[in-house]
Amino acid sequence: MAAHTQLMIQLTVSSILIAGTTFLHAIFVAFGAAILRGVSARMWGPIRFVRDSLALSVLALLLMFAHFIEIVMWAAAFIQLDLFTTWEKAIYFSAVSYTTLGFGDVLLPERWGLLAGASAANGLLLFGLSAAFLVEASAKLRLGGEP
Numbered sequence: 001m002a003a004h005t006q007l008m009i010q011l012t013v014s015s016i017l018i019a020g021t022t023f024l025h026a027i028f029v030a031f032g033a034a035i036l037r038g039v040s041a042r043m044w045g046p047i048r049f050v051r052d053s054l055a056l057s058v059l060a061l062l063l064m065f066a067h068f069i070e071i072v073m074w075a076a077a078f079i080q081l082d083l084f085t086t087w088e089k090a091i092y093f094s095a096v097s098y099t100t101l102g103f104g105d106v107l108l109p110e111r112w113g114l115l116a117g118a119s120a121a122n123g124l125l126l127f128g129l130s131a132a133f134l135v136e137a138s139a140k141l142r143l144g145g146e147p
Contacts, residue, residue, distance in 0.1 A: 018118060052138075100120045
């Protein structure tokens with residue numbers, strides 16, 4: 001396969017995955033905001049600390065679930081491209097790459113290396129979005145507003 005063809009395949013796969021995971025993450029953020037708007041004012045008890053802590057915990061777990069799905073999406077692509085033979089290795093590599101941890105004990109073939117960088121950039125962007133949303137939700141709860 002020509003080098004430019006391989007590059008175009010990697011760019012196409014990366015672009016599709018980045019677009020898909022970003023859209024999915026935006027849905028989870030919007031869903032989290034809707035849940036907090038609807039539930040935060042109705043949570044039990046006059047103890048605001050408990051209410052706010054529970055609301056932020058639920059949101060954090062929701063966002064972590066989104067990240068897990070996004071990691072599995074990358075792993076599924078790696079399996080489809082025959083880059084890994086087991087889901088365990090595909091998910092492990094995907095998680096290590098997506099979180100930018102990069103142990104280096106499991107690697108993609110050299111000609112597929114761009115996918116690892118794209119996965120890392122994608123994870124960095126989406127973890128940043130999650131962090132920004134949690135900070136904003138925390139500030140709004142602290143100030144008595146709705147996220």
